[in-house]
Amino acid sequence: MTITVDYRFPPGIDPQKQAKIIAVGQTAGTWDAKWSHREDTLKQHLAEVIDIQTDERGYSIAKIAFPEMNVENDIASLLTMIFGKYSMAGAAKVLGVHLPESYGQRPKFGITGIRKTLNVWNRPLIMAIFKPALGLSAADHGIILKQVAQAGLDIIKDxxxxxDLATAPTLKRLEACRQVIEEIQQQTGRTVLYAVNVTGKADQLIQKARLLVKQGANALLLNVLTYGFSVLEALAADPEINVPIFAHPAFAGAMCASADTGLSYSVILGTLMAHAGVDAVLYPAHYGSLPFEAQEEHNIRDNLRSRNVFPVPSAGIHPGIVPKAIADYGNEVILNAGTGIMDHPDNPGAGVQAFFEALERLESGQPFTVDSLPPGALKQALEKWGV
Amino acid sequence: MTITVDYRFPPGIDPQKQAKIIAVGQTAGTWDAKWSHREDTLKQHLAEVIDIQTDERGYSIAKIAFPEMNVENDIASLLTMIFGKYSMAGAAKVLGVHLPESYGQRPKFGITGIRKTLNVWNRPLIMAIFKPALGLSAADHGIILKQVAQAGLDIIKDxxxxxDLATAPTLKRLEACRQVIEEIQQQTGRTVLYAVNVTGKADQLIQKARLLVKQGANALLLNVLTYGFSVLEALAADPEINVPIFAHPAFAGAMCASADTGLSYSVILGTLMAHAGVDAVLYPAHYGSLPFEAQEEHNIRDNLRSRNVFPVPSAGIHPGIVPKAIADYGNEVILNAGTGIMDHPDNPGAGVQAFFEALERLESGQPFTVDSLPPGALKQALEKWGV
Structure with missing residues (x-):
């Protein structure tokens, strides 16, 4: 089996020469006569340039096929091979990575597993973020969760x-929120997921994740790109971590925001996440508060869904965005709002209600303008944040 | 204590506005009247814009001071705070990170510890890389090591x-090389370090590192940027990992090669590595085979040395580069050559000899041109690779 990678070179770069450097330099390398008796094995490890196309602007895309035997069925060794040393060689961007179906891991839960846990099947899921981000106590987290959970929220995250800060230690936050989750469960039969941010040095992080799950955590959040894909893959493979893992895209811009270097967002937040075993991935919505291309967002969505991973468009999401989001996504999506729920003019619970009102209004085909709305949570939200 | 970060914005970006977004959005965030009773705590977590300068080209540098209490004395939480979500916000590059002395970890060995292990004090250390990279057997590694170790090599790395590939499993490579290292020790009293590449999912990687050390590994190599800083920090803090850790810069270009996004090489390969507990860091020499700025190389060198971490200029290093390297570095450096040792016209042992001849020739102030050299390993090297 091979792994095919698409590299884009800007005008002025010789794509034939660079593709050859990648195919040889990122695999076996060169050898001389003293290794002629190993030639068969050495050749097996070489990558192959299978296509080079140059467009009218002078940008070239080289497709290079790497032997799967060169890597360890994980993301870290894959990145080292396809863009390790070569990332420092000049202008080149990794636009696409095409992995065998069997490469890496599949989510333990993913779209179907998260829906099953929540027993919610026929609508988008609504997710909130605790805000303000730093400075609330663990008890404050419990108070907020009560408001939004009673309003029908599906998922909340740190x-x-x-x-794991002194002002609100991770285990204390879990303790405060778990009580609320249990109350809601007893009162309504509904499950609310709380994705607890798991942090620390890799070994401590894995231990802490296991402890959190033992203490009743029903979901985890990981900053995959600052902690490392290998940490995500360890959690995803760990039988004790029998809860969904949510990936946050923090730091993705450091690797993806440049036009001519790094990797595309859809590779990092789409393809690689989808093969690393994560259950849901957050990323910027193109009509949100961060600059993001619609095509990249669509590619991420499709890459994730192809392996049952839940897409979670985020950043600047508020109730007025629901019609655009549903047009783009249909129901298989988690809509994730921070201040778009927490800073609702009334209260965070009204922020959640506004999302549900928006979903119902769309479902029933009613108009979606401030003027057409009855007084209530959605009207207030649209007045504050627009459509 | 605070952590000060320098962000550079290109012309056309409003630095005041962006600096404020970072100082608030990457810390506590905003809050409304309902949290007025928490105002004192919330304010403690906010960052502060302490300076903004704009140069004649329109580039601005904003200095922002973050409270150290927001992070966990590690690199992953630091990166999440200073450039997590904001990395996706548009054109901005992190040029400098200024950490308290006590932040993070110090190397267990570093320059002084590695020199003590080798008992080599008054010259640069010479390091080689096994080549070809993929396709040799474990026994081939032992054969190569014998040649270069007998010629006086200090360190070799994968x-x-x-x-950990089927053609040359990690433990088998160690087994083959450890025998050679023991022979050299017995015959000459000299220690040769072999930095074994440690790979896998984070938990397995840490277990494998411990096993390798138990089985006699006397150094480790880690691709810090593809596996994650949190993995490095776990190894560096682990009392069982009582051998030097070498960091490889693979993937650094994905984060650092862009002029207006990402972070500078001297932050990623200098400052952050130096506070993560690693003992030696490889990075491109500016006169080597990768495009690299002299100033960035010098900054990396100085950032590493300020915390006793060994700088290892690499990529395209060969014996002809020794005079330039010594002029830049003096003796406190590890010169790391791959093909510049392994592809010496005679054999890899002659490649090592050529480095030592070069050092002696410089020491004694003799001319360093092909014509002035007597026949031998150095002359052959200069004839092949130039000066």
Whole structure:
């Protein structure tokens, strides 16, 4: 089996020469006569340039096929091979990575597993983020969760910046929120997921994740790109981590925001996440608060769904965005709002209600303008954040 | 204590506005009246814009001071805070990170510890890389090591692409090389370090590293940027890993090669590595085979040395480069050559000899041109690779 990678070179770069450098330099390398008796084995490890196309602007895309035997069925060794040393060689961007179906891992839960846990099947899931991000106590987290969970929220997560801090230690946050989750379960039969941000040095992080699950955590959040794909893959493969893992895209821009270097967002947040075993992936919605291309967002969505991973468009999501999001996604999506729920003019619970009102209004085909709305949570949200 | 970060914005970006977005959005975030009773705590977590300068080309540098209490004394939480979500916000590059002395970890060995292990004090250390990178057997590694170790080599490492592959499993490579290292020790009293590439999912990687050390590995190699800083920090903090750790820069270009996004090489390969507990860091020499700026190389060198971490300029290093390298570095450096040793016209042992001849020739102030050299390993090297 081979792994095919698409590299894009800007005008002025010789794509034939660079493709050859990658195919040889990122695999076996060169050898001289003293290794002629190993030639068969050495050749097996070489990559092959299978296609080079140059467009009218002078941009070239080289397709290079790498032997799967060169890597360890994980993302870290894959990145080292396809863009390790070569990432420092000049202008080249990895636009696509095409992996065998069997490469890496599949999510333990994914779209179907998360829906089954929540027993919600026929609508998008609504997710919130605890805000303000830093400075609330563990008890404050419990108070917020009660408001939004009673309003029908499906999932809540820590802000990605909130680690295991003295002001609100991770286990204390879990303790405060677990009580609320149990109350809601007893009162309504509904499950609410709380994705707890798991942090620390890799060994401590894995231990802490196991402890959190033992203590009742029903979901985890990981900043995959600052902690490392190998940490995600360890959690995803760990039988004790029998809860969904949500990936946050923090730091993705450091690898993906440049036009002519790094990798595309759809590779990092789409393809690689989808083969690393994560259950849901957050990323910027193109009509949100971060600059993002619609095509990249669509590619991420499709790459994730192809392996049953839940797409979670985020950043600047508020109730007024629901019609655009549903047009793009249909129901198989988690809509994730931070201030778009927490800063609702009324209260966070009204922020959640506004999302559900928006979903119902769309479902029943009613108009979606401020003027057409009855007084209530959705009207207030649209007045504040627009459509 | 605070952590100060320098962000550079290109012309056309409003640095005041962006600096404010970072200082608030990457810390506590905004809050409304309902959290006024938490105002004191929330404010403690906010970052502060301490300076903004714009140069004549329109580039601005904003200095932002973050409270150290927001992060966990590690690199992953630091990166999430200073450039997590914001990395996706548009054109901005992290040029400098200024950490408290006590932040993170210090190397267990570093420059002084590695010199003590080798008992070599008054010259640069010479390091080689097994080549070809993929396709040799474990026994081939032993044969190569014998040649270069007998010629006086100090350190050898796996190619960063060589993981735990069927053609040469990691433990088998160690077994073959450990025998050679023991022979050399018995025959000459000299220690030769072999930095074994440690790979796998984070938990397995850490277990494998411990096993390798138990089985006699006297150094480790880690692709820090593809596996994750949290993995490096776990190894560096682990009392069982009582051998030097060498960091490979694979994938650094994905984060650092862009002029207006990502982070500078001297932050990723200098500052952050130096606070993560690693003992030696490889990076491109500016006169080597990869495009690299002299100033960035010098900054990396100085950032590493300031915390006793060994700088290892690499990529395209060969004996002819020795005069330039010594002029830049003096003796506190590890000169790391791959094909510049392995592809010496005579044999890899002659490649090592050529480095030592070069050092002696410089020491004694003799001319360093092909014509002035007597026949031998150095002359052959200069004839092949130039000066």
């Amino acid at each position: 802000d990605e910046i909130l680690g | 190619d960063e692409i060589l993981g």
